Amino acid sequence: MTWASFLAYLGVCVMVTLSPGPDTFLVLRFSLVRQFHGILAALGMVTAIFAWAALAGAGAASVMQSYPAVESAIAILGGLYLIYLGVSGFRKSRAVAKADNAIARTETRNIRANSGQRQTSRQAFIAGVLSAALNPKLGLLFLAMLPSFIPKDSNTLWWGMGLGAVFAVVGFLYLLILSTVASKAMHWFKKPEITLRLEMVACAALVIMGAGVLLSALL
Template structure:
């Protein structure tokens, strides 16, 4: 694999990272109250992306493409998890509002760094589109006669680094923005909106999976 090919793949990954998706909204939601938890969620998502790259390297991800039923159920599982995240976040925001948090007080921290890492990793692991992306794109960059697993892992690492860098920036900026927007009404509106978006994405995935 040449340096030019590697740079081309990195450019593709950057463009994909800049396109908002479930991981972006998840990291944004978690980081609103704790930047380090948002960064941990970004790390979890990046780590899970490497796992998908490994699955493609050994040929396991091909099952998702060849079996419509497996793809359908993995897709539904991912949708259910997104709905759970959105609903649980919405309920936490309502409880915080009812508690009457005073302006300027520290907002509750619903996610620890470990919980953030786990949420980011599970969200990406349950997203079959990540596996299908690797399945469709990675083979294009594997040289004839090359080591498929090694090449897939290198490309997976490149994608993971780019995705982590972007999502970490999103997490830090989201937290810094909340320091300026700490008023209870504004905070509650943002949390409910991001929770609603996550839940809506999950419903869309469920509808798509049920229809396939």
């Protein structure tokens, strides 16, 4: 691979990473509760990215072309999962928002502390893995784009993993910055009402994106 090809690939990675998607809103939602959970969700996404890169290097693109039903099934599952994440998070936020303003501050702290204990690190990591693994756009990006950057007569699996690592590093750094900014902003405002509203916005975005993925798969 020439430096020109590598820089072109790096530019694509940056553009794809900076475009808002389910990964952005999922990490934002987790980070509003606890930054550590947002980082773990980002690590889960990185794990799924490596899996997509390995599949691309192993030649899974030809399989997807031969069996389009596989692509549709991934899209349907991905859309349903995003809707589930958004609805479940929205219900929790709405339950807190129903409290009176005087009680909301106290209950918000208690509820968020309890949810931080229940929402284990493992759950955050798995949510990140499933979100990226069931993202059909991310899968198609790797399966369609990655092979064109792999040099001919080379070990496609190792090259796929290497290029996937580049994408993973770029994506993780962006999500790490996003998680830090979200966490610091909430600490600076110190207003539970703002956090609740931002959580609702993030959850609504997940539902809308999930519905869009589901409709595109069905239609």
